[in-house]
Amino acid sequence: MTIERTELITPxxxxxxxxxxxxxxxxxxxxxxxxxxxxxxxxLDRPAREDIGADGHPVRDTLPQPPGLGQxxxxxxxxxxxxxxxxxxxxxxxxxxxxxxxxxxxxxGPLTLVTVSHRIHQxxxxxxxxxxxxxxxxHPAGSSAPPQTPGPAAIEPTPISxxxxxxxxxxxxxxxxxxxxxxxxxxxxxxDRDYAREIEGYPGLLxxxxxxxxxxxxxxxxxxxxxARVDMTYRLISPLVDFQGMVVVAAREGSIxxxxxxxxxxxxxxxxxxTLT
Numbered sequence: 001m002t003i004e005r006t007e008l009i010t011p012x013x014x015x016x017x018x019x020x021x022x023x024x025x026x027x028x029x030x031x032x033x034x035x036x037x038x039x040x041x042x043x044l045d046r047p048a049r050e051d052i053g054a055d056g057h058p059v060r061d062t063l064p065q066p067p068g069l070g071q072x073x074x075x076x077x078x079x080x081x082x083x084x085x086x087x088x089x090x091x092x093x094x095x096x097x098x099x100x101x102x103x104x105x106x107x108x109g110p111l112t113l114v115t116v117s118h119r120i121h122q123x124x125x126x127x128x129x130x131x132x133x134x135x136x137x138x139h140p141a142g143s144s145a146p147p148q149t150p151g152p153a154a155i156e157p158t159p160i161s162x163x164x165x166x167x168x169x170x171x172x173x174x175x176x177x178x179x180x181x182x183x184x185x186x187x188x189x190x191x192d193r194d195y196a197r198e199i200e201g202y203p204g205l206l207x208x209x210x211x212x213x214x215x216x217x218x219x220x221x222x223x224x225x226x227x228a229r230v231d232m233t234y235r236l237i238s239p240l241v242d243f244q245g246m247v248v249v250a251a252r253e254g255s256i257x258x259x260x261x262x263x264x265x266x267x268x269x270x271x272x273x274x275t276l277t
Contacts, residue, residue: 003063005043006093009034009086009122013041013182020178021169023160023218033085036217036230036274039120039128040210042086043094044184055200056186063096064114067136072200073187075209076113076133077235084127085228092122099131112136133235139200155245155264160222167219167248171207176242179211204241212240212248212270216259219250220274225257227276234259234272250274 011027014034018025026035034042047058057073059066066073086092100115113135120128157170169175177191188195189206196202213234217225240246245264250257255277261270 001063001065002095002097003061004093004095006091007043008091009042009088011088014038014088016182017041017214020175020182021160021215021218023222027088032088034088035221036082036225036232037080037210037214039086040214041182043092043120046184052186055195056188056192058186063116064098064101064134067101067112067114071112071136071138074135074137075236076135077209077233078130078132078213079234080232081129082127082228082230082232083129084122084125086120086122086127090122092120092127094118094120106137109138155247160218160248162222162224164219164223164249164251167215167222169215169246169248171240171242171244171246173205173242176205176207176211179208183208183210202239202241204243207240207242207246207269209236209270212236212246212261213272215246215248216250216261216270216272217274219248219259220252220257223250223252223257225250225274225276229277231275231277232272234270236270238267238269240269 011032014027015025017038026032045058045062047062051058051060053059096116096118098114099117102113104111104113113133116132118130119126155168158168160167180190189200189202190208193205196205216234217232240263247262250259255275257274259272259274260268262268
């Protein structure tokens with residue numbers, strides 16, 4: 001099955017994301033184009049309410065299609081090739097298809113690893129070639145809510161910097177809720193604390209995998225990763241919960257940026273490589 005969506009690329013979502021993350025607004029340039037990974041706020045799934053499951057994810061007419069009812073969905077990582085610039089003021093088309101679905105046995109039980117291809121064209125030219133890896137796991141039997149969450153991590157937020165200094169974000173429920181709204185992501189683990197704890201078994205609200213990947217790309221953009229052709233590979237290592245804090249770092253090695261996200265205690269939660277091509 002292939003799903004195709006076409007829409008006009010307008011500046012308003014990009015302005016909203018820039019304001020949310022407090023980063024450079026790409027719409028302020030005369031030659032306004034979308035930075036790396038900002039296409040994730042466009043060409044979105046907008047399912048009808050009756051097509052939404054109990055976890056907030058769509059269950060019909062979507063990619064990937066859940067392999068079974070009641071399974072936990074997690075964004076595991078992906079690969080993005082930016083082959084050209086996605087421009088404002090022009091329509092773009094995204095074609096999505098499942099390229100693989102593999103059953104595996106993980107350390108915590110069976111899982112299904114699904115890889116989805118997204119190819120975005122504008123004016124007949126392929127500008128973004130992407131694969132996303134999504135993992136489905138059964139809910140743990142007999143799980144109970146973890147202990148009450150502590151207060152926010154004691155870290156002082158710092159702005160994004162061209163020097164490569166660590167970028168410290170204040171992660172709170174308004175940030176996660178607004179990012180969910182901006183990306184039309186209904187997964188309740190990001191904004192419904194009771195659901196995240198009592199049903200999915202997490203100690204708090206989870207920070208979105210795409211948000212962590214976008215922040216890694218932004219840390220590199222602040223240091224000059226702005227070429228028209230860029231490759232990025234990223235993976236989510238461990239869940240990041242809101243009260244744990246979020247620190248983003250990108251270190252340049254010639255034409256390569258090695259980026260990571262960690263919590264306030266130094267535990268790595270995501271890593272990525274951005275290559276200027």
